[in-house]
Amino acid sequence: MSLRITIFDDNKNIRDSITMLLQTEPEFEVAGSYCHVLDCVDDVRESKPDIVLMDIEMPGMSGIEAVTKIKKEFPQVQILMQTVFEDDDRVFDSICAGASGYLLKNFLNTKLVDSIRELQYGGSPMSPSIARKVLNKMQSVSSAIKPEETPDYHLTAREKEVLSCLVNGLSYKMIAADLNISYETVRSHVKKIYEKLHVASLTEVVAKAINQRIV
């Protein structure tokens, strides 16, 4: 059983050299070869590839958009991105779009065949420098999510109730009605909240409450 491979690259020389490279392996079959991705979904439908090689820089529509579209229609297709640039954002965007591997073009000759095999076996081939970018991004993302250190302002239960009403945009009057207490009581609580959060206006309270998830 042969492995069908479709190529998207605007550079004919690269397409040809990839084709030649792939033909050295008997079980690889170039199912299609296209110089743009404007009809990528149709192209994939027709060529029925197991693996798509996608250049990231393409005229008309970017390779990243193409990945999104192809993955949406044919989620089982594995896509290997190729690029000359190590642009952080594009690497990241490609991954989010659903690419399964990422190869720098200057590794094409030496690594392409290996990479395709790795894709075939459920791996994700990546040039090491790309992998480094991915790991760094991963670390920054995860550390950006976690830091939920809530300094704990010792708000009482009632104060928290009032606070969450404030965050929901209620006025003192409305809060009073809502909690069945007097307007003045609400004010007392709010004053306390001001003290405890070290702020001096409702907007600051709301901002602080939301950002520090005291709500």
Place this chain on the structure above:
Amino acid sequence: MSLRITIFDDNKNIRDSITMLLQTEPEFEVAGSYCHVLDCVDDVRESKPDIVLMDIEMPGMSGIEAVTKIKKEFPQVQILMQTVFEDDDRVFDSICAGASGYLLKNFLNTKLVDSIRELQYGGSPMSPSIARKVLNKMQSVSSAIKPEETPDYHLTAREKEVLSCLVNGLSYKMIAADLNISYETVRSHVKKIYEKLHVASLTEVVAKAINQRIV
């Protein structure tokens, strides 16, 4: 100039075979070899490695904790994780802890030397199946973060400026001073913002701005 490598692995056989493997390369130097990570920080301080090989399964303290500690003290040290398991969580945790590469143990013989060189050159060697897990995680995380469907309230640039001031807790007066415009102008902008966001109080504006990331 030789590359100093320190090994942490509770299995003596593996430590020895790694050492032998590394000795085939003249510029590699095994700086230290330890069977546990309880004193990993001191061990690293003494052996002064450029690269640390860390087994993920270790008695006493897990390799992941060790990575955290080593990276905290010696951030420039590159750490290559090794494991027999492809446990999703541990892979992810290792990355967050600061590991720079991830190698499955059954690739040790064939890939270790290459991987160390890639680390040396700023890459992140990963077994393809590990890379796949990382990509998948990445995709799920990013899609979990992104769903920020911002309905787009058509705020003008100036309005957004005012808005961000509001979110930072500034009063109209302060905003006026900040943006070098009149108090009344600030009010005009705020009124517009109220209309566009369909709200009627500052607290609602702040809450909406933060929650929908219009800031």
Place this chain on the structure above:
DNA sequence: CGCTTTCTCACCTGATTCGGGGATTGTGAG
């Protein structure tokens, strides 16, 4: 050239919030 949008500013009236007080209960810790 008109037309729309944006940014700017102004005035007035009423509503709401802010920052000080002070007071009364009940409850739980020491």
Place this chain on the structure above:
DNA sequence: CTCACAATCCCCGAATCAGGTGAGAAAGCG
């Protein structure tokens, strides 16, 4: 049993915000 603290309520004056109305200058557009 005090003593602290939370929760409730009250008053006042000053500051700020809200809503409505109007209007001029500059920029962009057909």
